[in-house]
Amino acid sequence: MNRAQPYALGLFRIVVGLLFACHGAASLFGVLGGAMGGGSIPAGTWPGWYAALIQLVGGTLILLDLGTRLAAFVASGSMAYAYFKVHQPEALFPLQNGGEPSAVFCWVFLLLVFTGPGSLALDRLFARRSGAEPSADRTREQAPAVAA
Known part of the structure; x- marks a missing residue:
């Protein structure tokens, strides 16, 4: 199961990014x-339009890593x-406030x-195409586990 963890996490990231976008x-x-x-939110409307922009751009960036x-x-x-700011003032718990x-x-x-x-x-x-070293967290993902 541990060998599949990076792939499961990658799939998780892709699905969540797609849903958010x-x-x-x-x-x-x-x-x-x-x-x-x-329909759509009018451009520049606070906070909805900015939140939607974060959702689209952020979700796409997360989807594509x-x-x-x-x-x-x-x-x-x-x-x-x-x-x-939007949900919690309506009620305390997410089930009650739609949050x-x-x-x-x-x-x-x-x-x-x-x-x-x-x-x-x-x-x-x-990183492979440019010849750069993968980041530290990616190197750690590929390193074999050491038994204590």
Whole structure:
């Protein structure tokens, strides 16, 4: 199971990034059901339009593993803001205030900040092509486990 961990993490990152980008695309462009089923959010509207832009750009970056840790950090913060400013004032718990997606995305992205992107990453492909050394977290993923 441990050998599959980087691949499972990579697949997890891809799926979560795609879902997050779809939320942004729905809000910005009115596709996939639009913003709450009612079309797109007007450009520049605070905070919805900016949140949707973070969702689209951040989700795409996370999906493709282009600066995953930084994109996940920004995405996590935006979801924490969404939860505490939009949902939490309505009721205390996420089940009561409709904030489950915001809370879950916040914690998922915070996890990616600390775990890194896993395998199946474009950053690794670019590092190989340029001849650069992979980052420290990628080297650690490839290193065999040492028994204590």
